[in-house]
Amino acid sequence: MKIFYEDNHIIVVYKEKGILSQSDGSNKPDMLTMIKTYIKEKYNKPGNVYLGLVHRLDINTSGIMVFAKTSKAANRLSEEIKKHEFNKRYIATVEGSIDNKEYVELKSYILKNEEERKSYINKNGQEAILEYRLIKNYKIGNTLVSDIEVNLKTGRFHQIRCQMSSIGHPLYGDKKYGSKNDCNNDIPLEAYYLSFIHPTKKELMEFKSKELKWS
DSSP states (O other): OEEEEEOSSEEEEEEOTTOBSSOOSSSSOBHHHHHHHHHHHHTTOOSOOOOEEOOOOOTTOEEEEEEESSHHHHHHHHHHHHTTOOEEEEEEEEESOOOOSSOEEEEEEEEEETTTTEEEEOTTSEEEEEEEEEEEEEEETTEEEEEEEEEESSOOTTHHHHHHHHTTOOBTTOGGGTOOSOOTTOOOEEEEEEEEEOTTTOOEEEEESSOOOOO
16 A cells, blocks of 8 residues: 555555445455554554545546545545545546647536446436546557546546546446447546645645656
8 A cells, every 4th residue: 555645634545446445345455444454553553543534436446545534634624625625636548539738628417326336427417527638649459549637626426437438538448438448347547646735734735646748
């Protein structure tokens, strides 16, 4: 587990693909349990360890997450999310050619189907907003693809996957949302950037898993 930052109030870590944000009752590993175990062992804490989950990443998505080590930090970070002061950016590989090198806004209404574990564009759903722009175009085999940066404004279930598919650019290999290519369920989506205001220091905290190389 890669740790970007830790103090008495928060811990910022990198979640790998295949790991849940929190337990779903199965035997799959999850970040909440892993970090609690780490804290308990590192600081020799007796009893239960408090750790607040303030946002999630899908099991097929890797990237940076922040967890709260106190209830005060959890409440303040949750308020930042409600006020859209929490900035999450992703790298995704989509099928087809994206041309815009400046952000383009994409606004939809998304409805989650619990049984299918899938989201659909539906006027009766929740508002979903993101911005996307081109990083580079290239080919995977005979398929033209585009690496894009996504600035996520709302956090709906499978939002990026659903919205990009709705405009004819599904993520490469994401068969659930219309791709005809196969990537062995290794969906090319990473939350590479996270910024927020520290809950007690009131300082801007910024974290990146990589530096982007623009074409």
